[in-house]
Amino acid sequence: MIERADQLVLDFVSRAADAAHGVLRQDHRLDFVKRLRARIESERAGSEDPKAVAKVLARFGDPAALVEREARRLSGASEVPQVQAEPEVRPAGKDTAVFPRVVDDVPPGVARSRREARAELAARAERGLPFAGLRRAAMARANPMATGGRDARTLVKAHPREVLAMGLLVLAALLVPFGLPAVAIFQLPAIVWAVGAATALTSDSWSFKDRMTGLGAPIFGYAVGGVVIAALRAESAGGFNAFVEQFFAVSGVMFMIFTGLGVVWLAYRLWDVS
Known part of the structure; x- marks a missing residue:
């Protein structure tokens, strides 16, 4: 070197x-x-x-x-x-x-x-x-x-808060499959995601639009993606109960996928604006 x-x-x-x-x-x-x-x-x-x-x-x-x-x-x-x-x-x-x-x-x-x-x-x-x-x-x-x-190494040194925020978002997605017990009425992945989102919102390195895009992606995936996939899978079985069952079966996976997409977007924008 x-x-x-x-x-x-x-x-x-x-x-x-x-x-x-x-x-x-x-x-x-x-x-x-x-x-x-x-x-x-x-x-x-x-x-x-x-x-x-x-x-x-x-x-x-x-x-x-x-x-x-x-x-x-x-x-x-x-x-x-x-x-x-x-x-x-x-x-x-x-x-x-x-x-x-x-x-x-x-x-x-x-x-x-x-x-x-x-x-x-x-x-x-x-x-x-x-x-x-x-x-x-x-x-x-x-x-x-x-x-x-x-x-990447110099980017991490220059933006520790943003890297921490992205790490917490990824951690929240990785915790979804483990079915950890809830804290009070909140699921642990949701708590970790909320902390990561709050950290990202305090950053000045991303524009407001970039932050909303990165943080809104997992919410969109969980709600809209979960509803669409559940509706398609429950169509043959019929009934509201089948829809609810399919929603909770796929919404976590959709949350993980869209969290990954959101973090990729935030990482790309962080590099691009630095």
Whole structure:
């Protein structure tokens, strides 16, 4: 994992160095690559997680654009931010030199706005495309930079409340076949589902429509699905008693199926909006 994180950095710096050929003088190119590597290491802050490193690299943008910016800086264009590097420091007792810290005079607010603008433009490019979030999830393992360093593990860390809510909903569905004793007048799966639903309703990561869709699916399956299936199965036997018997026989299964569908929808929307 450490080698892969380092390889992501080396590949990015190599692409920048290749783009600088024929654009920057050799001494300028070497200085640019050195300062770029130093800036990446500073932003990386010692992380060995490939996903986190990929996310850092994604913030730097296109290496060719960095080279173009450096060329404009060297040409003296006033609109290009000046980048200065502190002198290289070699800690006492260590043979490995520390990369110099690169100081960028771009105000923090401007830099943050630029990152947010790039993220918004990337999101707009995929908006309207079917299953864009699922495609990014599928690409995460093969190419962390394609997903901005996000995968299922980072999603869990970023949204613990939402993951807890989905886990409780799944647990409620799994408890249905066991026929556990009721607590007061409430069945245990219904209690667990209610806790999961309350947790989901307190989340700001899902829109109100998404929450209602995910939480309404098991209710729809239990009520409407149970009635339809029971009516079809009781049609030959006839009678209200046969209908009631069939309803209670199939409604639990329909609740489980539609709970699974609701959780899948919530998980998909959580990834897609993150």
